[in-house]
Amino acid sequence: MDKSISREPMLEMFIFETLQLIEQLEQDVLSCETCNQLDSSAINEIFRIMHTIKGSAAMMMFDNIAVLAHSIEDLFYFLREEKPHEVDYSKICDIMLESADFIKNVVSKLENAEVADNNAYELIDKIKEYLLVLKGSSPIAISNSTDPKASNTGSEQQFYITAAKSSPDLKQSRFHAVLFFETGCAMENLRAFNIVHKLNDLAEDIEYDPADIIENDNSIDQIRNKGFEITFRTAKNCEELENFFLNADLVQNIDLNEIEAEDKDQLVPRFTAQRQIILDDTEEELPLKPVEKLPDEGTKSSGSRQSIISVNVNKLDQLMDLVGELVISEAMVTLNPDLTELINLDNFHKAARQHRKIINELQDVVMSIRMVPLTITFQKMRRIVRDMSKKLNKELELEIIGEETEVDKNIIEHLSDPLMHLIRNAIDHGIESREERNRQGKGEIGKIRLEAKNEGGDVWISVKDDGAGLNREKILQRVREMGLAIKSDLDMTDREIFNYILLPGFSTKDEISEFSGRGVGMDVVVQNIESVGGKVLVDSSAGNGTTTTLKIPLTLAIINGMLIQVGESIFIIPIRSIKESLRAKEEEIIHDPDGNEMIMIRGDCLPILRLHERYLIQSHVEEIQDGIIIIVENDSKQLCLFADSLLGEQQVVVKALPRYLKKINGISGCTLLGNGRASLILDIAGLINH
16 A cells, blocks of 8 residues: 555655755755855755754654754854854765755655654764864763753744633633745645644634645645634733744744724734844844735735645546546547448548647646656765765766756656666776776776766666776676576677676675675666666776666657557557568568578668567468568667558557566557557567567
8 A cells, every 4th residue: 555645644745845855955965065165045045944844843743853953953053143264064064964864764764654763862962062163162971861942052942832721710802813934934734733733722712714724735825825814812912922923933924913893804903023034144133014904815925926836646647547548538439430431520530630639738738747857866866976985985076967857757766776776886886996097097086977868759868987897808707607698708799798787696796895796786777777668778998987878768658659450469569669661572581591581671681570470360461572561679779570561650558567468578568449459569679689
């Protein structure tokens, strides 16, 4: 069962927002380390991120994250206010990345419904010790019994209000308040719900709008644009209520009114208050001024600039499935056999063309929604390069090209692990030590290039290093030791030899280390890429480095296919795999000593695969001149498929094969045709390689 479906909405949103903020935090920290400086904008941004995480974690009662984030706030408050001259930026980056790892570990446990009881005290002590160093003091022993409610060093005062329910003997007044949260604070509905929960200790007869804060997905936009309205009755005075609301996490301003009458529309303005906000390096207290009216639908607030919303991936999958079914139903209507005997269908065909045009536009829009840039996935590799550079004592430089390239959301989820293994292999196996690079005149800095580009219907992602390259003889020796050789050494090309490193359990590393030697890294790469219909290519040059290329489709959902007839069966060939089609003559066919058929086309001798023989289908078309030859290509290899006839091009929705059919070589999926029949989609790579 998908655990994300069973989680409570508040927890689901907390996990999503926190992981987004941590990813942003890591990129900010790595950028600062590269520049070897923390400017005011970077400090304020990191401070804002940790402040948001602290408030969200405290609201969800995850004290280990909240207390850690609070300690980081203290550190960056000092950096912002005091601007110390002697700052070890590498030390700060180490602390921040270690903190990010801690928070990710806790969130990972929450995602898996585990107890997230990780202890952050050791990390908090490390932060406090370094803060003392910055202040010019010697580090002192700090007790591990850090109190989560310890006083702040300046980032923000915490208020602990303990109040019993108002006594009926005390005079109570009715109030109406409109709260606005800081721009970009996120999870406004949860913060509003938390305020209502705390207000229960101070007030009675609480009503708020929007009332369905958690259940209604539109509540966040309403709170951002119009504010969060609360009406309540309490014995507290205006000053006490002001302190209560303004000291709630990330509340920027409040419009508080005492209601003289029971009618909510009759309000007597008392005051409007606004929290201090940070502008650049300084704190400026905005003047208190009366608000003439509450924001209405025509009033533009900062929240109205919000043009991006988060959507559950499962909903996008359902939408994609519905569009696929729409494509199938359109084919069922326009290709319905009942129409073949009818004449004068001009109006029908005109309507069908318009219908098809709208479906194509809808499909394009849905696909564009699912397309995600590789930016986040690529930027994660900077952290891996940074950590391995320190552990292996290698000077490294990562160049990223084409990170704006977009791929389907379902595919991008399969890319993170393969890229991580390729980057680690490039650093551990490929890049030489500083001494060795100096001896070869390469320079101490090892270079790795991560590049993505679109080509046809595929995305090509390459990881290239300028290291030592693959050792051909060492790979061959290992192949012989493992008994994997199927050809003589002289008959194998370099690419065939290099492809052995992709096999499970294959490794040329003599010693097992933290990063390699177990023979599982490249196997993970192949499994993940092939699971989305992709291909892994390896090229290398001794002394000049290695390039590993991943060829993956843009999307897995809907493809353009060519329908071909083989006996009574219909197969589909992806259009992107077809080079050309032709009719051959008997005299053009060549037979080798083993009886295999080939045809000479423009100087190339290409093998012929008769599909009716391959899949044991009865066909009345057996003579080569009576059928059609379709030349297909994959990975620079070509093959001629022999079929009865071409039926035409059609968009098809790719459906997964049943488990018992997945092992059939040369079949990648199936689809439903317009007449309701099922048709198999050919796996060109499987046919060629087999």
